[in-house]
Amino acid sequence: MTSANRPARRGTHATDADARMALSLLVEPGDPRLVQWVREHDPAGLLEVVRDGSRRSRLEVPHAWLEGAARLDRAVSSARARSEAHGLRWVVPGDAAWPAALDDLDHVEPLGGSTGAPLGLWVRGPGDLASLVEHGIAVVGARSCTAYGSDCASEIAADVADQGGTVVSGAAFGIDAAAHRGALVQDRPTVAVLACGADVEYPRTHAALLQRIAQDGLVVSEQAPGQVAMRSRFLTRNRIIAGLTVGTVVVEAARRSGSLNTLNWADALGRVTMAVPGPVTSQQSAGVHQALRDGRAVLVTNGREVLDAVAGVSADVPERVRPSDTDHDRLGGLARRVLDALSFTEARSTADVAVAARGSRADVADLLAGLERQGWCARVGDRWLVLPRGASIAARRPVTLGP
Amino acid sequence: MTSANRPARRGTHATDADARMALSLLVEPGDPRLVQWVREHDPAGLLEVVRDGSRRSRLEVPHAWLEGAARLDRAVSSARARSEAHGLRWVVPGDAAWPAALDDLDHVEPLGGSTGAPLGLWVRGPGDLASLVEHGIAVVGARSCTAYGSDCASEIAADVADQGGTVVSGAAFGIDAAAHRGALVQDRPTVAVLACGADVEYPRTHAALLQRIAQDGLVVSEQAPGQVAMRSRFLTRNRIIAGLTVGTVVVEAARRSGSLNTLNWADALGRVTMAVPGPVTSQQSAGVHQALRDGRAVLVTNGREVLDAVAGVSADVPERVRPSDTDHDRLGGLARRVLDALSFTEARSTADVAVAARGSRADVADLLAGLERQGWCARVGDRWLVLPRGASIAARRPVTLGP
Numbered sequence: 001m002t003s004a005n006r007p008a009r010r011g012t013h014a015t016d017a018d019a020r021m022a023l024s025l026l027v028e029p030g031d032p033r034l035v036q037w038v039r040e041h042d043p044a045g046l047l048e049v050v051r052d053g054s055r056r057s058r059l060e061v062p063h064a065w066l067e068g069a070a071r072l073d074r075a076v077s078s079a080r081a082r083s084e085a086h087g088l089r090w091v092v093p094g095d096a097a098w099p100a101a102l103d104d105l106d107h108v109e110p111l112g113g114s115t116g117a118p119l120g121l122w123v124r125g126p127g128d129l130a131s132l133v134e135h136g137i138a139v140v141g142a143r144s145c146t147a148y149g150s151d152c153a154s155e156i157a158a159d160v161a162d163q164g165g166t167v168v169s170g171a172a173f174g175i176d177a178a179a180h181r182g183a184l185v186q187d188r189p190t191v192a193v194l195a196c197g198a199d200v201e202y203p204r205t206h207a208a209l210l211q212r213i214a215q216d217g218l219v220v221s222e223q224a225p226g227q228v229a230m231r232s233r234f235l236t237r238n239r240i241i242a243g244l245t246v247g248t249v250v251v252e253a254a255r256r257s258g259s260l261n262t263l264n265w266a267d268a269l270g271r272v273t274m275a276v277p278g279p280v281t282s283q284q285s286a287g288v289h290q291a292l293r294d295g296r297a298v299l300v301t302n303g304r305e306v307l308d309a310v311a312g313v314s315a316d317v318p319e320r321v322r323p324s325d326t327d328h329d330r331l332g333g334l335a336r337r338v339l340d341a342l343s344f345t346e347a348r349s350t351a352d353v354a355v356a357a358r359g360s361r362a363d364v365a366d367l368l369a370g371l372e373r374q375g376w377c378a379r380v381g382d383r384w385l386v387l388p389r390g391a392s393i394a395a396r397r398p399v400t401l402g403p
Numbered sequence: 404m405t406s407a408n409r410p411a412r413r414g415t416h417a418t419d420a421d422a423r424m425a426l427s428l429l430v431e432p433g434d435p436r437l438v439q440w441v442r443e444h445d446p447a448g449l450l451e452v453v454r455d456g457s458r459r460s461r462l463e464v465p466h467a468w469l470e471g472a473a474r475l476d477r478a479v480s481s482a483r484a485r486s487e488a489h490g491l492r493w494v495v496p497g498d499a500a501w502p503a504a505l506d507d508l509d510h511v512e513p514l515g516g517s518t519g520a521p522l523g524l525w526v527r528g529p530g531d532l533a534s535l536v537e538h539g540i541a542v543v544g545a546r547s548c549t550a551y552g553s554d555c556a557s558e559i560a561a562d563v564a565d566q567g568g569t570v571v572s573g574a575a576f577g578i579d580a581a582a583h584r585g586a587l588v589q590d591r592p593t594v595a596v597l598a599c600g601a602d603v604e605y606p607r608t609h610a611a612l613l614q615r616i617a618q619d620g621l622v623v624s625e626q627a628p629g630q631v632a633m634r635s636r637f638l639t640r641n642r643i644i645a646g647l648t649v650g651t652v653v654v655e656a657a658r659r660s661g662s663l664n665t666l667n668w669a670d671a672l673g674r675v676t677m678a679v680p681g682p683v684t685s686q687q688s689a690g691v692h693q694a695l696r697d698g699r700a701v702l703v704t705n706g707r708e709v710l711d712a713v714a715g716v717s718a719d720v721p722e723r724v725r726p727s728d729t730d731h732d733r734l735g736g737l738a739r740r741v742l743d744a745l746s747f748t749e750a751r752s753t754a755d756v757a758v759a760a761r762g763s764r765a766d767v768a769d770l771l772a773g774l775e776r777q778g779w780c781a782r783v784g785d786r787w788l789v790l791p792r793g794a795s796i797a798a799r800r801p802v803t804l805g806p
Contacts, residue, residue, distance in 0.1 A: 148682055277680035277692065279551055280704035289680065292695075292702050299695050299702070301683035 030114030030236035082225035086199035141175025149252035157182030159303020189217030247272030253287035347383030433517025433639035485628035489602035544578025552655035560585030562706020592620030650675030656690035750786030
């Protein structure tokens with residue numbers, strides 16, 4: 001349960017944000033253990049456990065975390081100093097700028113070893129993250145793209161931005177940069193999610209692009225200021241690009257390309273997955289064509305079709321069955337634990353859910369039936385799936401056109 | 404009921420072939436009225452009716468047919484002379500070389516004003532039509548194709564031909580010619596279906612290509628020898644390309660391109676429909692992408708995927724439910740009329756079928772239930788569809804690889 005889902009309590013919120021920042025400096029973002037531990041103890045409680053080595057045995061806190069805890073105060077001061085020098089803000093669940101859709105990540109099985117909503121995000125730039133990504137569209141693809149791919153990415157991004165969508169990408173060479181530039185050419189804000197600190201200019205040759213993005217939009221990262229990009233962090237970062245947006249478009253991807261990883265995240269999150277075809281003779285389109293053949297993405301050829309695909313989702317779910325954040329606040333403790341114990345993709349039995357939620361089987365069975373009626377979860381045979389909530393609110397509402 | 408479906412009777416068969424030839428010279432091929440009239444009177448009977456103007460009122464034989472009947476003997480002699488001069492053969496239902504799959508066309512609603520199995524086909528070349536098209540794959544597309552499209556068509560056709568499929572196309576400029584050439588480069592026979600007489604070298608610049616096709620494969624047409632190509636005849640011809648093959652691949656088609664017409668025929672016939680994507684910036688791929696987006700075709704990028712798509716259909720229908728031609732011969736007259744009254748695409752009520760088949764409603768209801776058990780037709784709510792028979796035999800069997 002993240003703090004976003006509790007009634008905001010002024011006093012504890014500052015502590016929560018600080019605890020989240022400290023934890024994020026201690027634990028590699030995306031560590032799947034955080035999902036359960038933050039759920040069981042709130043961030044401040046978890047931080048206390050880690051700082052107090054004596055309680056180590058119960059949680060089996062990794063040795064590295066305990067070691068890091070000793071140097072934590074220095075790490076926090078350093079992050080704060082860098083953050084101030086580069087004009088970063090630390091946004092956490094419970095803040096108005098926190099996009100509720102990210103919480104969906106707490107229900108997704110690990111992909112490539114990571115999962116979970118980020119503890120918080122460092123943001124650079126004047127934009128309001130939650131408002132910007134309400135109609136966020138991820139446009140991602142190969143670094144070593146062709147001129148065709150880069151043209152497509154810019155055109156589609158310009159179209160999407162022009163019609164009120166926010167282009168979200170990773171500021172990498174190739175398709176990512178072309179997508180950001182397409183939005184910027186229309187003078188529309190765009191959001192870059194980095195695998196390094198939000199203050200780090202990486203890739204180096206994109207320093208000017210990153211500055212331009214941060215001018216009207218946002219440069220975002222869950223990595224602490226000053227952190228460098230590493231191979232594993234790109235994959236971990238991709239879950240945030242997918243989680244922030246209502247749909248992901250892949251423009252050019254070779255087979256086994258990293259940009260298909262973002263498509264997989266989007267798919268696991270119940271977001272709209274889209275792909276732009278290209279010449280069948282191009283290796284840079286082979287991964288895209290495979291995804292289309294496998295039914296893992298719908299074929300789109302321009303920005304209008306992207307927005308139509310995203311808007312189309314709304315027709316499937318009647319308005320009344322979409323629970324809101326306020327509805328979630330009204331749920332009891334066991335009901336919340338029951339929802340937390342469910343996954344989007346892997347249906348679970350009532351018995352398993354009861355164990356995970358620490359409730360009696362009879363109570364859990366009753367609650368599941370009630371939660372199903374309210375649109376929180378769905379029955380699959382005698383098993384249960386949770387329905388995407390952030391996604392259902394953002395993705396299932398038609399994109400409003402215009403600025 | 405075509406003569407293919409009756410036990411062959413030596414004596415009448417020659418008459419039937421002659422009557423079909425005469426009728427095909429009298430009536431524009433694809434005229435939808437032929438389907439019903441040939442069903443009610445056999446071809447020889449229908450020819451008699453047309454020749455005998457006095458019975459005109461009952462059938463409402465068009466004035467043009469009656470006029471044509473007066474000049475028919477001359478037309479037949481002339482067609483026979485041209486046929487002989489150019490080495491054509493006249494192949495009709497009941498001949499071993501007649502592909503049973505073509506009979507599926509008698510169950511399809513008119514598209515662009517024409518439908519129905521051809522009365523017969525003029526063929527030029529040494530190939531056996533039925534054997535060649537048993538694993539026939541139509542590869543069609545834009546006349547004004549790009550170099551990309553023509554490369555794709557040749558590559559895919561070469562792949563398909565190399566693995567034992569027969570490439571069927573229309574010998575037009577662009578994709579069609581590239582497809583034939585792809586097969587010929589592998590020294591595999593290919594089948595060209597023309598909109599003019601099978602002896603006519605059209606387009607003129609393809610004279611050498613047509614000769615090369617006729618050397619090992621076949622040049623085929625339902626148009627009489629010497630007939631010229633006309634706009635409407637291309638659309639009528641497309642139904643034969645789709646009907647002869649187990650699947651149709653479109654390589655490049657602008658929106659509203661004629662090659663999408665072949666895809667529509669294939670779809671109406673229950674054949675496998677496939678399309679090759681291209682750059683989204685190319686107008687010549689816009690129609691293909693639209694078909695893929697509409698779910699009217701599956702995306703393929705090479706010949707292996709084409710053959711996989713065609714073979715995949717076989718998994719759907721267990722061997723035992725596929726009726727054979729011999730089974731059809733064993734059906735009673737009312738059962739045959741009931742099947743003839745059904746469509747592939749538009750489910751019909753028992754009452755409507757009873758009227759069309761001239762049977763009592765109770766008899767027809769019993770027959771439909773029995774025919775459903777034998778795999779001839781399918782129930783859709785309280786209505787009925789006929790199942791593709793030629794298609795079910797040819798398309799649903801996996802393509803055997805090798806020569």
